[in-house]
Amino acid sequence: MVSSAVTSHITNNVSNGTTKHTRIINVTHMIPYTPVLESVEEKPSISYNWSLKQRRGHSTLYSGLKSLNSKWENHYVGYVGTILDKEEKPVEYSSISEELKQSLKEHLLKESISPLFLEDTEHHGHYDGYCKHVLWPLFHYILWDTVTDGRKEKTYWEQYVKVNQIFTDTIVNIYKPGDLVWIHDYHLLLVPQMLRERLPDAAIGLFIHAPFPSSEIFRCLPKRKEILNGMLGANQIGFQTYSYSRHFISNCTRILGYETTPNGVDFEGSLVSIGTFPIGIDVERVEAQRKHSDVAPKMATIREMYADKKIIVGRDKLDSVKGVIQKLHSFEKFLEEYPEWRGNVVLIQVTSPAQIESQKLEKKLSELISHINGTYGSLEFTPVHHYHNHIDQDEYFALLSVADIGLITSIRDGMNTTSLEYIMCQQENHGPLILSEFTGMAGSLGAAIMVNPWDYSGVAKAINDALNLPAEEKKFKHMQLYKQVTNHTAQSWADSFVKELIVSLNNKDQSNVTPYLDFKYLQKKYKAAKKRLLLFDYDGTLTPIVKIPSAAVPPSNLLEALGALTSDPNNSVWIVSGRDLTALETWLGSVKGLGFSAEHGSFLKNPDSDKWINLTEDVDMSWKNDVTEIFTYYTERTQGSFIEHKRSSITWHYRQADPEYGAFQAKECQNHLQSAILPKLPVEVLLGKKNLEVRPTSFNKGEIVKRLLISHPDADFVFCAGDDRTDEDMFRALRRSELSSDTYFCTTIGASNKKTMAGWHVNSPEELIRFMQKLNE
Incomplete structure (x- = not known):
């Protein structure tokens, strides 16, 4: 839970317009740049000269984060990755000395970057192992079949934990009060909770750039609880779509059993905010790139190559979730069912090597393309043109600009930048966008033609409809898409996430916030009192809520704490529970001098008696x-x-x-x-x-509290703890009593913003027991 001091510091900066003095620590798997070792000077002493090259990929993420510079001081934490020499060849990691690392670290710190240097085994186990062979497939609804060796998976997990701990250590070393820590993606899912344990008051945000699966898929992960609890260390967790955030909340409910709302998860006494933040692209950068002087000549060349042909363009990584195979099947179905387009439409498919490349997939792709071209092609015409390599940036934007249709058939996708860049490049042509409903952008781009990539006939019909779309309708649809892309940019995404994080920290309705129990004040009043009445609920207050009621056995430290309290002759200690009398006697009967109220006040047992009093003897139970x-x-x-x-x-x-x-x-x-x-x-x-x-109706915990107050008229200190609605009757009875407000302490277990009549809160039963242990110290 974030302290009021930190929240006040951050929100005051925002309201006073001085956010540039508050820092955001952006934590990403890789730093934004690739270091280039330009030269080494040996005289008068060894020195290294560095330059930084913008890292390929993730330009949208880094553009969004960079835009925060106008309001905040930005600092980056990430793995340094590959180091290049002046000829841009990788430097062998084994040849990197500690002096070179220190030199690079000092150079990067000038750029507000704190780099991490990982051993090859650490990076392999973390990134190539757990991230790419376990988490990435699962998040894309693929039940992995590559990690069949349990020992290998165990090693991957150990390296994942270790690297997350290294990131946490780095953040802690540079953290200053008032910083916002923003963690990105599935590589670092344990960092939020690790950081929370080290910096309880830190303001932590987490954004997941990948899809997040439903509980039916996610529950297959052996370390599912560890991952979810790791994420819940954040104050706010953001997802690309509403369905992803809903899946996460469902996982917390079904796997962890936590209480949830449509907007948050109750975790260890704090409400973790869950939000949807659709990410966009850097519109200004794309606009500049598509208008670059080298793009126009390449557009002319492409038009000349495919004169009088309609061009369908696809650009994807070659992995199974991008749906390239489904796209080709659909295009084949299109040529089969709409023969009038044969010889008049070409599909230009660009595939870049995936991080986990499948030779089997590449072979299947080649065979399918050969089949289509052999069936529907001729000496003068080739229906499918496939380019399996990274193409030049100018060629890419030229291709998007001359296309008549953009075709994206991902079977599972987080953010798909190609769809947004295609829209930006179609300002003159107004070509329709055919988009898979399983992409993260589907919910944002309503004017696109939505398709199910598994429905080949449906995609074929969508292609035909797009080709026959009237010019006015194409223009209208494009204007809607263009407005969406230009209004929801990478910059607006970053700004909205940070603003929402601040809002979640600064609960506007302060009247609903219950302060954390001031133990020093409580202990002072406790020691000054001559007669004390201590009232405790059981389930959810002294022990955590469990699925099976009979499993709520008291821990040994609870029995010791209760024993210490009852041994003080000035104390009268009572358990006021909804439990039946048999359960209370079985679990707590060994504590001498403890009073009991069972079944919400229906039965009573005084501390100095062995007999239960049945208060319902004359009540009709029919x-x-x-x-x-x-x-x-x-x-x-x-x-x-x-x-x-x-x-x-x-x-x-x-x-x-x-x-x-x-x-x-x-x-x-x-x-x-x-x-x-x-x-x-x-x-x-x-x-x-x-x-x-x-x-x-005549029996509740409030009536028992009234009865106990009457039997303890000399009590000048009353402590009452509970966690649910039945305990609110106790709090209400104390507030309506004739006791002065500084005599009683009503304390609820749970989040500070839960609705309660209690004046204080603690986060968990474990915290309450620790306070009980300290009272007599």
Whole structure:
């Protein structure tokens, strides 16, 4: 959780227009530049002369981050990567001395870059191993088949953890209070939580540039919990599309069991903000590149080569998720079903080598192209022209500018810059864009012709429709696309993410923020008091919420803390729980001098007694049959749910059910109870954490607190802790009592922005137990 001091510092800078004095630490896998060792001078002492070359790829990311320079001081952290000599040949890593590394580090620090030097084994295990063979396929909905050796996968994971730790150490070394730390992509998913443990008050953002899979896919990852918890160390996590953010939230619910909202995840007492931030391109850079003087002659050459032909252009990396095979099948189907276009339409497909190149895929691609050209081509005409290499930038923009159709058929994609660059290059031609609905840009580019790349006939029809589109409609669609691209740029993406991060840190509605428990003040009041009353809920307060109620066994440190508190003759310590009396006695009965209230105040056991007092003896319990019948109906229809019978209440649990379906069924069940039971019976329905409980209206935790206050009239210190709605009755009773406000401490367990009548909060049961242990020190 970010402290109020840090939040105030950041937001004051923003409101005062002095954001340039606050720094953003941008953490990317690679630094923005490739270092070039120009020369080595040996006299009078050895010195190295460096230059920096803009790194190929990720230009959109670095353009967005660079645009923040106008408001913020930008600093970069990343792996230094390959070092080139003056002839731009890689320098052998084994020949790089410590003196050379130090020289490069000093040079990069002048450019506000903190470089990391990784050993070959570290980089291979982290990047080539875990990132590219485990995470990348999974994020693109490919269940890997390359990591079949468990020992190899274990080594990859160990290197992934190690490299994430190296990044964390580097950030900690350069961090200054007030910095914003912005971490990028799946290479560094453990860094947010590692950083949170070292810098609890740091402001941390995380953006995922890749797709994020649904829980049905992500749950296949052996280290799924570690990855999700690592990400949740951030204050804000951003995704390219709404569906990706929804998938992440669903994973946190289904795999980790955390409470979530459509906009966030409740993690260790803090609400992690989850947002959608569609990334764009550097429009000014693309506009300058397409108008470069070398582009026009190449456009003329392409037009001459394909005179009187309609040009469909495709440009993709050669990996399976880019859908190049599906594109060729669709183009073949187009030539088959629309013979009038044979000889008049060409597909120019440019493929660049993928980071994980598949020779099998390349062979299949070549065979398919040969088949199409052999079937529909002739001596004068070749339908498919394939270029498998990195093409010159001028050629690329010339090709996008002369094309009549842009065809993108990715079967899974994060951001697809080709689609945006194609739109920028079509300002004169207005060529339609055919776009796979599985790309990250599909939700933003509504005027494109959307296709399912697996539906070959559907894509073929889309090509035919695009070729026959009237000029006015083409112009109208292009103007809509152009407006979207120019309004949502890489610069606006970076600016919006940082602004939202600041908003999430500076909760505007401060009235809803519950301050963190001031332990020094609490301890001072505790020591000064002569008689103390200490009240604790059990589930979610002294122990974490668990899926199976019988598994909520108290840890040894809790029993020790309770024993220490009850041993003080000035203390009266009570467990006020919804649990049945048998469970409380079994788990906590060994603590001498502990008082109990079971089943929300239905049963009472004084600290100096062995007998339970049944406060419901004269209460009619015939309503339980009707409630049991309704709960049974929903249990039969909700897999994983079950009924817990207590002496004075009945609880329907759905924590083990599907989270979304369980919540839906709980709402239906609650409505059923409120319409069929509540109007005619003296009971109430309590909505707890993944459960519904029906109990008599005359019994609740608030009534027990009133009873205990009467029996302890001399108490000049009252501490009360709880975590859910049933505990709000205790807080309400204390606030309405005649005690002065500095006499009682109502403390909730959970996020600071949860709605509560408590005056304080702590993040977890573990923190509360630590405070209990310290009270008597």
